[in-house]
Structures are given as structure tokens and as C-alpha cells.
Amino acid sequence: MNKPFLMMFVLAIAVFQxxxxxxxxxxAAYPSKPIKLLIPxxxxxxxxxxxxxxxxxxxxxxxxxxxxxxxxxxxxxxxADAAARSPADxxxxxxxxxxxLVIAPLLNRKITYDPVKDFDPVGLIATNPQVLVVNSMLPxxxxxxxxxxxxRNPGKIFYASAGIGAPNHIAxxxxxxxxxVNMVHVPFKGVVQAIPDLLDDRVQLLFNTIPGLLPYVKSGxxxxxxVTTPRRSNAIPDIPTMAEAxxxxxxxxxxxxxxxxxxxxVPIVNRLNVELVKMLATPDLAQGLAVQGAExxxxxxxxxxxxxxxxxxxxxxxxxxxxxxxx
Numbered sequence: 001m002n003k004p005f006l007m008m009f010v011l012a013i014a015v016f017q018x019x020x021x022x023x024x025x026x027x028a029a030y031p032s033k034p035i036k037l038l039i040p041x042x043x044x045x046x047x048x049x050x051x052x053x054x055x056x057x058x059x060x061x062x063x064x065x066x067x068x069x070x071x072x073x074x075x076x077x078x079x080a081d082a083a084a085r086s087p088a089d090x091x092x093x094x095x096x097x098x099x100x101l102v103i104a105p106l107l108n109r110k111i112t113y114d115p116v117k118d119f120d121p122v123g124l125i126a127t128n129p130q131v132l133v134v135n136s137m138l139p140x141x142x143x144x145x146x147x148x149x150x151x152r153n154p155g156k157i158f159y160a161s162a163g164i165g166a167p168n169h170i171a172x173x174x175x176x177x178x179x180x181v182n183m184v185h186v187p188f189k190g191v192v193q194a195i196p197d198l199l200d201d202r203v204q205l206l207f208n209t210i211p212g213l214l215p216y217v218k219s220g221x222x223x224x225x226x227v228t229t230p231r232r233s234n235a236i237p238d239i240p241t242m243a244e245a246x247x248x249x250x251x252x253x254x255x256x257x258x259x260x261x262x263x264x265x266v267p268i269v270n271r272l273n274v275e276l277v278k279m280l281a282t283p284d285l286a287q288g289l290a291v292q293g294a295e296x297x298x299x300x301x302x303x304x305x306x307x308x309x310x311x312x313x314x315x316x317x318x319x320x321x322x323x324x325x326x327x
Contacts, residue, residue: 030090031063031064031090031091034064034066034067034091035058035062035064035065035066035090035091035092036067036091036092036093037058037069037095038069038080039068039069039071039079040071040078040079040095040096040097040099041070041072041076042070042072043068043070046211046292046293047292048070050126050288050289050294051095052068053288054276054279055067057285058093058272058276058279061275066093074104075099075100076099076100076104077104077108077111079094080096080100080104080115080119081111081113083119083260084113084261086261088120088261088262088263088265089264089268090268090269093258093260095258096119096259097254097255097256098256099167099254101308102308102311103170103315103319105312106316106319107319108326115312116309116312117262118262119259119261119262120259120260120262120264120269121257121258121259121301121304122257122258122259122260122269122272122273122276122301123257123272123273123299124255124256124299124303124304124307125256125276125280125297125298126256126289126295126296126297127229127253127254127255127294127297128209128254128255128256129209129228129229129233129253129254129293130168130171130208130209130210130227131207131208131209131210131217131224131225131226131227131228131236132206132207132224132226132228132242133206133207133213133216133217133224134204134205134206134225135204135205135223136220136221136222138157138201138223140225141223141225142245143240143245144246147179147246150179150182150183151180154181154182155182155183155184156184157183157204157205158184158185158202158203158205159185159186159203159205160187161186161187161194161206161207162187162190162191162194162208163188163190164324165319165325167252167254168207169185169324170252170318170319170324171207171252172185172207173185173318173324174250174318175207175247177322178247179247183205191206192212194206195212195216209254209293210227210235210293211235211291211292214236224239225239226240226241226242226244227239227240227241227242228241228250228251228252229241229251229253230251232244234290255307256294257299257304260272273300273301277298280296280298281298
């Protein structure tokens, strides 16, 4: 073995042997300064409340301030884009959502970030079930009855959404394709604007998260037919899942979790994940999430990565087949 090659070989071995030490030192030193948590919504909303709660808990366990930085607008694109362009050093976190990391890139071809390649998942925080509700005047009391009624009255049932490309728009188009019915889309600027028309029977159907609809369901003004999650929701345990209601394969819960820029050191990702899973196991945090309609669901980074990829693949098909676009 010639001398230059021998020296290179010895150096390579030395570097390899030092890697565990370097990783341990990196993990122990982190964090040494404040961390920024990018939130893809304006301050004050339910998602912001959850994100700020996570920021506060991280501040306590990491012994460094985690600053909530609201970057609302464009369906989560602004926050995700800023996170993707940040240094991969663990000092920029993203409160990532299915809207910003899956739906937005599928609808907007001008987006510069890749939801899979540009982020490393830290862990899932919670899922947010959607519930299918209909106006109380619609003569149906189950998903099967709704399907039969819609087939007898093609194009005569109007469904609301929070806008073109909103999660409830996509959910309804997916439902339509699975059960083979023709319903007319009526987009609103948001769910709040859609509720009066839903109550007055100008539109008859809506998918949405549970908290905003629950008072109307309890009062009998709306009828809840099914939830979109694999398991029944703790908030409305008497309402069946879509599978139980006769539509197997229709599972669509919204989710949010913590992400970091791609190539963030693994020890940092692991540290953030461990602390996240611990805080989600505390009863008070679980109760706080439940108030916002969310169900705690900690995960490993790998599990969250699979969720992102799976959602991206299946929703791409739904969006393509329905011809949904905001470009």
C-alpha cells in the first residue's frame, strides 16, 4: 500500500470513529440559542393555539425560547417556503399541516418547495377528523340513504366548501367518485360563510372538522352521518366511520406535525421527536388538543414521512380526476 493512500485510509477511519462522538456533542449542545417555529396561519385561530402550546412546551423542555412566528396566507405556502429555505441546523421548525405540505403543492405548480425532499419530519402532533353533515331538511339519516337520494336526484344536491381546493372540497369530490353520485359544488370564502346557507337549505351537505359543526348537530339543525377517520371520534362517538357507514377506503383526516429543513442533523431530529412524544402523552395537553377538535397522535419521524407520502399519492389522484386547480 503506497504511503499517500495509507494516510488517506487512516484519516478516513479516524473520521468514521469520531462521528458518534460528534453526534453526541451536537445533541448535548443543542439548542444553544432561541428557536423559531413557523406557523402557517394568522394568530388567534385554533391551529395557532395548538402551535403556540407546542412552542411553549418545547421552550420548557429544551431550556431555550421557542418563538412562534406566524406566516399566514396562501394555504400554508408562505410558512413552508420560508422553512424550506432556512438553514438545516434545528433552529427553524415548521408547524406543518396536510394543507400546506400536501394539498397546496398539488394544486399550485408554481410552488418551489418539494414536500418530501425539502423537509425532514420530526413527528406527528395530532389528527383532525372531518365529519359529513347534511341539512336537517334533507330526507336522509345515513350515508346509504344519502347515496340513494343523490342517485335519484343527480345534480340537485348542492355541497359547500371553504373554497376551491380546500380540504372539504377535496373530501367531497373523493366521496363523489367513490360512491358514484353527481352533486354540485358551491365554494364559499370559508366555512363560517357557508353555515347560514347550509342551515337555510340553500346548500345541503358539508364535510368539515367537528368543533364548528358540533353545536348545530346537538341542536338538531344539522345531521351528522359519518366521520372520515379509521376510528370513531372521541368528540362524537355515536357517529360511525365512513367504513362502518358503507364506504370502505374513504379515510381522510387532516393532520399537523413538526418538520425541519431537509438534512437537519439526525441527533437534533431525534431530540425534538423524543420531547414531542413526551409532551403529547401529558393529560393536560391531550385535553387542550381535544378542545380544538384534534386527537393527539405522536409518531416517529418515519411514520410521519409515510403519512406525507401516502397522502400526496392518493390526493394527487383525487385532484387530478376531479380537475381541481387554482393555477
